[in-house]
Amino acid sequence: xxxxxxxxxxVLATTPLAKAVASSSIGKxxxxxxxxxxxxxxxxxxxxxxxxxxxxxLSNATLVGSTLALLxxxxxNVKVDTPDARTxxxxxxxxxxGYEGRLGALVLDLTELRAVKDLEYVRGVLRPxxxxxxxxxxxxxxxxxxxxxxxxEPRVLAQGLDGLNRTVAKELRGGATSNLIWVDPxxxxxxxxxxxRFLLEGRSAYVDGQSWRVGVAEVSDDVATTxxxxxxxxxxxxxxxRGIGAAIARxxxxxxxxxxxxxxxxxxxALAKVVNEIHGTALQLDITLPDAGERIAAHVAERYxxxxxxxxxxxxxxxxxxxxxxxxxxxxxxxxxQVNLMAQLRMNELLLxxxxxxxxxxxxxxxxxxxxxxxxxxxQANYATSKAAIVGLVRAMAxxxxxxxxxxxxxxxxxxxxxxxxxxxxxxxxxxxxxxSLAQGGKPVDVAETIAYLADPASAAVTGxxxxxxxxxxxxx
Amino acid sequence: MTDHTAVxxxxxxxPFARSHGAYRQASNIDMLTAALDGLAARFGLAGHRxxxxxxxxxxxxxxxxxxxxEAVLGSSLDAHTPACELQQACATGLEATIYVSNKIRLGQxxxxxxxxxxxxxxxxxxxxxxxxxxxxxxxxxxxLPARLQALSSIRPGHLxxxxxxxxxxxxxxxxGEHQALTTTRWGISRTDQDELALSSHLNLARAWSEGxxxxxxxxxxxxxxxxxxxxxxxxxxxxxxxxxxxxxxxATMTAGNSTGFFDGAAVAYLAEAGYAxxxxxxxxxxxxxxxxxxxxxxxxxxxxxxxxTYAIPRxxxxxxxxxxxxxxxxIHEAFAATVLATLDALSDETYCRSKLGxxxxxxxxxxxxxxxxxxxxxxxxxxxxxxxxxxxxxAKLLHQRGSVDGRPARGIVSVCAAGGQGAxxxxxxx
Numbered sequence: 001x002x003x004x005x006x007x008x009x010x011v012l013a014t015t016p017l018a019k020a021v022a023s024s025s026i027g028k029x030x031x032x033x034x035x036x037x038x039x040x041x042x043x044x045x046x047x048x049x050x051x052x053x054x055x056x057x058l059s060n061a062t063l064v065g066s067t068l069a070l071l072x073x074x075x076x077n078v079k080v081d082t083p084d085a086r087t088x089x090x091x092x093x094x095x096x097x098g099y100e101g102r103l104g105a106l107v108l109d110l111t112e113l114r115a116v117k118d119l120e121y122v123r124g125v126l127r128p129x130x131x132x133x134x135x136x137x138x139x140x141x142x143x144x145x146x147x148x149x150x151x152x153e154p155r156v157l158a159q160g161l162d163g164l165n166r167t168v169a170k171e172l173r174g175g176a177t178s179n180l181i182w183v184d185p186x187x188x189x190x191x192x193x194x195x196x197r198f199l200l201e202g203r204s205a206y207v208d209g210q211s212w213r214v215g216v217a218e219v220s221d222d223v224a225t226t227x228x229x230x231x232x233x234x235x236x237x238x239x240x241x242r243g244i245g246a247a248i249a250r251x252x253x254x255x256x257x258x259x260x261x262x263x264x265x266x267x268x269x270a271l272a273k274v275v276n277e278i279h280g281t282a283l284q285l286d287i288t289l290p291d292a293g294e295r296i297a298a299h300v301a302e303r304y305x306x307x308x309x310x311x312x313x314x315x316x317x318x319x320x321x322x323x324x325x326x327x328x329x330x331x332x333x334x335x336x337x338q339v340n341l342m343a344q345l346r347m348n349e350l351l352l353x354x355x356x357x358x359x360x361x362x363x364x365x366x367x368x369x370x371x372x373x374x375x376x377x378x379x380q381a382n383y384a385t386s387k388a389a390i391v392g393l394v395r396a397m398a399x400x401x402x403x404x405x406x407x408x409x410x411x412x413x414x415x416x417x418x419x420x421x422x423x424x425x426x427x428x429x430x431x432x433x434x435x436x437s438l439a440q441g442g443k444p445v446d447v448a449e450t451i452a453y454l455a456d457p458a459s460a461a462v463t464g465x466x467x468x469x470x471x472x473x474x475x476x477x
Numbered sequence: 478m479t480d481h482t483a484v485x486x487x488x489x490x491x492p493f494a495r496s497h498g499a500y501r502q503a504s505n506i507d508m509l510t511a512a513l514d515g516l517a518a519r520f521g522l523a524g525h526r527x528x529x530x531x532x533x534x535x536x537x538x539x540x541x542x543x544x545x546x547e548a549v550l551g552s553s554l555d556a557h558t559p560a561c562e563l564q565q566a567c568a569t570g571l572e573a574t575i576y577v578s579n580k581i582r583l584g585q586x587x588x589x590x591x592x593x594x595x596x597x598x599x600x601x602x603x604x605x606x607x608x609x610x611x612x613x614x615x616x617x618x619x620x621l622p623a624r625l626q627a628l629s630s631i632r633p634g635h636l637x638x639x640x641x642x643x644x645x646x647x648x649x650x651x652x653g654e655h656q657a658l659t660t661t662r663w664g665i666s667r668t669d670q671d672e673l674a675l676s677s678h679l680n681l682a683r684a685w686s687e688g689x690x691x692x693x694x695x696x697x698x699x700x701x702x703x704x705x706x707x708x709x710x711x712x713x714x715x716x717x718x719x720x721x722x723x724x725x726x727x728a729t730m731t732a733g734n735s736t737g738f739f740d741g742a743a744v745a746y747l748a749e750a751g752y753a754x755x756x757x758x759x760x761x762x763x764x765x766x767x768x769x770x771x772x773x774x775x776x777x778x779x780x781x782x783x784x785x786t787y788a789i790p791r792x793x794x795x796x797x798x799x800x801x802x803x804x805x806x807x808i809h810e811a812f813a814a815t816v817l818a819t820l821d822a823l824s825d826e827t828y829c830r831s832k833l834g835x836x837x838x839x840x841x842x843x844x845x846x847x848x849x850x851x852x853x854x855x856x857x858x859x860x861x862x863x864x865x866x867x868x869x870x871x872a873k874l875l876h877q878r879g880s881v882d883g884r885p886a887r888g889i890v891s892v893c894a895a896g897g898q899g900a901x902x903x904x905x906x907x
Contacts, residue, residue, distance in 0.1 A: 272517070
């Protein structure tokens, strides 16, 4: 079969610099010639794919089908590319079978993956689906976690899916994403539902090429299917006055939460605007105070009653003091570690000791890691250390909190368009924005939606996970 | 009688800023709205229908005839919240607090907000009476010749605008000039005045650094702290300032021991005790009682700013308390000498007998209980905003103190005002 000739211009067009030039007004005409696509407007919010959902269940696996049924999502029959199924196209070449109209999502249930020959089925269902996938469409792999197998072959294959998923994510266009969920053999539809729903909906717009685990938890159908999972629940958000924190506060409020917005006293004016808009309450507080956790709990108990408990806390507050290590003194080093890490550790300890207004059993904690922490970043030794430590924190505390039904997770934002990142010089910013598979920066709401998914009572089976919200950034895992 | 109890839930103000500075573009309505929004955020009042919002401004544009209601409409409070404009010069905020607490105690409202705003930077400028009369006559005229005739009465001198006055209309003296007379009469020394000013600055600075105002103040337009406070001031610096009021030996009042011009807004949130408990609102202090008095400073020659000396004994007697029965004294520092003259007058037997009709003087108080977290000399004094600053500050102090010798901690607020008036109120810790 003749191979497609590689056009050097096309290769050049995919470099970050070319994409950066492409989105500048001067570079527009050049960009058109180079063929750099403009950033696609992503589907966001609680919106489902427009097109149909195709379900590919290997060896009659049932977990995903049952989960989609629980969520009330209809599916269509999957198209499989086999030599027999191909037809001759206009040019006389064989064409794989196609879907009628655009496909909204392909969901692969690979929980019965056993042998390498099974992967041919995976290829067979991916090929037609990717050709038909709509803008902001979805490919979702659901497989058993590698460690859940005793036998070697399925175990290594389950790990192999990680590379497949990341590659699919890179090959998809038009804002479509691909993600992989590793489940436990005991995972039930109720436990998987919130994750599947998040991935199908626009809420996961900027989560791409990621893999994370869903474990085992009892989740009732009502909890799994509600649009307002936080109704009657109080959630505290630190750093809520602006940017990502304000988006988090608004997103939780949209989903029914009573939000306690926390920020430093100096940010009180902006904080008041946010909490008044969402009918929450403001707490002007420096979270590095030793008793910050106590003050948050006291605010909750005072404002919402002695029996009131926090359902969740989002540790969003963070600072940067960027310096190359050769220029970094002890002040810049410690300030970042205090705010981004130690404050969180201290607040968790106080909020978890059962005091009035503290964290309820069955509640959740979400922290913010960062691509910088996962991949390292020049000039951010302090920040990267603190953010990688958040990954450690989440992994260490998840098993400790499991018997109280409290989940702890983190998000890892990539390049998010905020006031803070707007200050980055133009060309550099363009490069950052474009250096990911979706070729655009994320919005604060993308981080917020992922946090709200992780903290959701329906996500009781999701704990100890770090989900990156980076559009599959070129750096890091 | 009813069994309703009015309690102070909390308060909010914007930092007080030097006039013609950070808030120069902000109107009274803007600042009052900001104060209300910060309060709403603190207590989750967005969309809530408050019983009534009461307050006002001293320096006011005629277009702001419905200042308080306009501020409510611009805030995040439910638009069904009624508002009333009330003004009693510098005592506006305290009088508004008394008004709201009375309505709560009568069971007419369950919660209410009291306060005020004042901007020297955005002060109204009036046209002269001559020009105004000519324009009114012209607009009332029915024919063109009559209109022209009316306008022809305008003289060049009429075109000079009238700046807002802070002089007493009946005496032509400014407040500082009035106080200078009082200062001389009571023989208040420069050193005593400067010492009071110094402790006001040091106390306020300490309170800020301890985070006392973290839940009493919301930043505004980039200002995060009161601009008047000088943590580094000293007696030496204060003693170098030149007197600005009074003459000769009586010239002891300087910019350091007199309040300057400030812009700001402050509100206190009050509620009925049961309502507060039911709605998970903190009860910091109970409004026990209040008294307003006035002095005859025009023909009677009394001290313009010593009206509180009349109110205090009446209030004490009604409540069976002595002048020494308070754990905190919040006496508004219009001038350092006002506070000192007030204290001197109340411990002066002749004054208490002849002026106040008492059988003797009230005695001295423990000065360490006076304005413990600073007052107007350091914080600044945007006239109508001062009551809304003091009431929540005192309520929080009382609540933190809790009880003293088995009884609730007790405090008194005293605010003197233009027109020879003074408002005083007693609060008790909850």
